[in-house]
Amino acid sequence: HETQTTCWDHPKMTDLFQSLADLNNVRFSAYRTAIKIRRLQKALCLDLLDLNTTSEVFKQHKLSQNDQLIGVQDVITCLTTIYSGLEEKHKDMVNVPLCVDMCLNWLLNVYDSGRTGKIRVQSLKIGLMSLSKGLLEEKYRYLFKEVAGPTEMCDQRQLGLLLHDAIQIPRQLGEVAAFGGSNIEPSVRSCFQQNHNKPEITVKEFIDWMRLEPQSMVWLPVLHRVAAAETAKHQAKCNICKECPIVGFRYRSLKHFNYDVCQSCFFSGRTAKGHKLHYPMVEYCIPVST
Ligand SMILES: [Zn+2]
Known part of the structure; x- marks a missing residue:
């Protein structure tokens, strides 16, 4: 495993991170990573958060400029809306201040390891949506929509931005090596090659490619299988x-x-x-x- 490049500040986050170490005996990297992410998702109560709600909160907070930076205070405001909504539905499970602290801590570790106090709006969205609850293909649709242009098509650069933000999630857990490292170029190429190197792809073409579970993203469908298997x-x-x-x-x-x-x-x-x-x-x- 790679060494950690980030700090875990909240004591509960430190506890969680230490507890993930006992998963290192899982032989298969995609499963190991997915089970770690599942534990993280539950600790952050994001397993209770509907994908649709996540998207609505972004709209409510007018987070439409994906290439802009958002400061910690605005992230906290957005997370407070999310967790206050969750608290109404799941009173016994959601402690709003703790969840906001933990989730902010996680987002900064993943997207602002140098602690500049700012993350990209798109990173915030990709991070939270990746860990929200929902059907897998619906999630692919939402993720694609975030990076696609007004024509709802996506070029190589836009797909690259999506994969880059997504792969930061396993990277922060020290699990990036198995997914092709931080370099997402081969994945982007494979997607466009499958589509005859057209300049842009549609959401359907993106989903068809994701169904093949490309190396850089395989942890995401496995995360959904892990969640489905939990109660089986x-x-x-x-x-x-x-x-x-x-x-x-x-x-x-x-x-x-x-x-x-x-x-x-x-x-x-x-x-x-x-x-x-x-x-x-x-x-x-x-x-x-x-
Ligand atoms: Zn057994």
């Missing part, structure tokens, strides 16, 4: 730790009959006698009747 209970028993029912992701061998593994055993690479790690497994994040 499978009527199956883990062949290794004997957990039954399996909760979370369930892995089923394509080679051995009736061989199921829970996510904790699968991620840490535990195997039962006679089953090799490289044998193909199929992943279920929602219960199926097999």
Whole structure:
């Protein structure tokens, strides 16, 4: 893992960050990163925030100039609106001042590691929308819309800006290496190559490309699968730790009959006698009747 380049100021943020270290035994980087981001998302209560609401708050605060910088005070005002709205719906879960502090802390760590006290409006939006609650393709649509021009098309530079802001999220967790590093150029190229190097792409073309889960962004669809799997209970028993029912992701061998593994055993690479790690497994994040 890369060394951290940022400071975590709030004591709760320090606690959270330290707790993420026990996820380092997860063998697969996309899952490791997604599970870390999921924990972060919950700690910031952003798992309660509807994508649509996020977008409405940006409009309400007239945050339309994406290339402008926004100061800490204005970020706090915007976050206060977001969390006050959440508090109304989830009284027991949302502590407004704490959430505002934590989320501001996170945003600055991700987008202003040099602590200039300002972040780009677009970064604020991409960061908060990436961690909001919603359907995955709806999220892709919102993200695309932020960087697209008035014709609702997006050129290479605009896609680059989107990917750059998005990849700062895993980068701040020390998890950027697996996603091609901070250089998003190869991803931008792959997207436009898929679209015959047209000068601009539509939202549909962007979504079709994201469906292929490009290396720099794969953590985002995996984050959504992790969230979906969280409450899944499978009527199956883990062949290794004997957990039954399996909760979370369930892995089923394509080679051995009736061989199921829970996510904790699968991620840490535990195997039962006679089953090799490289044998193909199929992943279920929602219960199926097999
Ligand atoms: Zn297990």
